[in-house]
Amino acid sequence: MELFDREQTFVITATVSDSKITHSQYASLCLKDAIVDQFQEKFGARPNVDKRNPDLIFNLHIHKNTAVISLDASGGSLHRRGYRQESVEAPIQESLAASIIDLTQWDGERTLIDPMCGSGTLLCEGLMRYCRIPAAYLWENFGFMYFPDFAPEIWQQVKAEADAQIRALPEGLIMGSDAAKLAVKAARINLGQLPYGKEVVVRTSRFQELEPISNAVIVSNPPYGVRLGAQAEAAALVGELGSFLKHKCTGSTAYLYFGDRELVKKIGLKPAWKKPLSNGGLDGVLAKYEMY
Ligand SMILES: C[S@@+](CC[C@H](N)C(=O)[O-])C[C@H]1O[C@@H](n2cnc3c(N)ncnc32)[C@H](O)[C@@H]1O
Incomplete structure (x- = not known):
């Protein structure tokens, strides 16, 4: 009471x-x-x-x-940022994508690219990191607003201070692509919910057909199969990705999140490090690769 x-x-x-x-x-x-x-x-x-x-x-x-x-002062799960309006098969949880971006230590010095962006979760989290968009920026309703000592004017002040930190995204700093047109559409819609999200260029292309990428930070979550046939397909695709990185991405650093840990063995590249990361029903691994 x-x-x-x-x-x-x-x-x-x-x-x-x-x-x-x-x-x-x-x-x-x-x-x-x-x-x-x-x-x-x-x-x-x-x-x-x-x-x-x-x-x-x-x-x-x-x-x-x-x-x-x-x-509950939040009033719901904070991993739901509110930008995911459209989804694709196997999107990663927003908080997992945020941790991956965090582990890349990407600071905006180099271009950030996701060549298998799906619904754009990693691109959205990269954008939020660079532009300093607060994680709950799109939330309008928090649990603490229903507490008896909630002071709206203090909340407005705190929110205005955080929002004032948001900075613009330089042209071409974040880019994404995906082989599936529907995924590209979803990524554009999701990015469009966030400030400067429309500045992120997302296009339809298989990564195998992209022009060479040099001196970039590549971050991606390749498909992984649960069924047997799909597993073999995913393994073959990861092999092609390894070859793409080695031959067409010199001077770049790649961070790949494999939903199935067995896939790391199929890439044909030696990781600089590997970190197990589990979240939202996924028990995967993040691996870093340097392409000289
Ligand atoms: C696991 S999903 C990525 C999910 C994404 N991280 C998200 O949160 O929505 C893998 C994506 O790889 C894409 N893909 C599969 N083969 C590809 C290829 N050869 N080139 C580019 N994208 C490909 C699929 O269309 C799918 O969207």
Whole structure:
């Protein structure tokens, strides 16, 4: 009651592990009852649960019979940046793409290129990094806005200060391409949600047909197959990618995220380093290659 009033809606997300309570749904039901009973006793009326669009989200985390109840200040998963309007098969999660871009330590000195850009997640995250676009720039609704001590004027000031840091993207600094026309369309739409996203040139081309790329930072997430036939196809394509990098990308550095760790062996290049990266159901590896 100190945290919210009965006109506001709420929902509970629960996780349980290694505890006497084994069902997260049961655990969230107990917390829901505890909350509404308090209101009912005091006011004779109770706040409603709204699973789709709640004002407040309570996270209940039970581990080894100890429960921690927290109020979600974000109001949803922050990996959803809000730019993904269109998707393709096997897009990577925005936060995974952000980590990959971070690990490249790309600083805008060289052109950033994704020659298999799919829906453009790596391009969007590269753009956000260079232009200093805050991760939740497109969000309008946060959990903390429903807290009783929320001060809109302080929020507006903090947001204005962060937005003032956003800088323009120099022409041609970020480029992408993909063999599939629909992927290129999706990438353009997604990039278009972000400031300066329309400055990113995305075109339809197989990487095998691209003109030579020199002194660039190449970052990409090649297709990986789950079925047997698709696995062989993915392995052959990675072999072609290795040859493209070696012969047509001299002076460049490539960072490739393989959704299937076995694919690293098929590229025919010696990695400078490899880092296992798991996220959003993917258990892959990021490998760095220097092409001299
Ligand atoms: C795993 S998806 C990339 C997903 C992307 N990272 C995203 O988040 O949307 C691999 C992409 O490679 C593209 N592709 C496959 N063969 C290609 C080729 N020879 N040249 C360029 N792109 C290719 C596919 O069209 C697909 O969009």
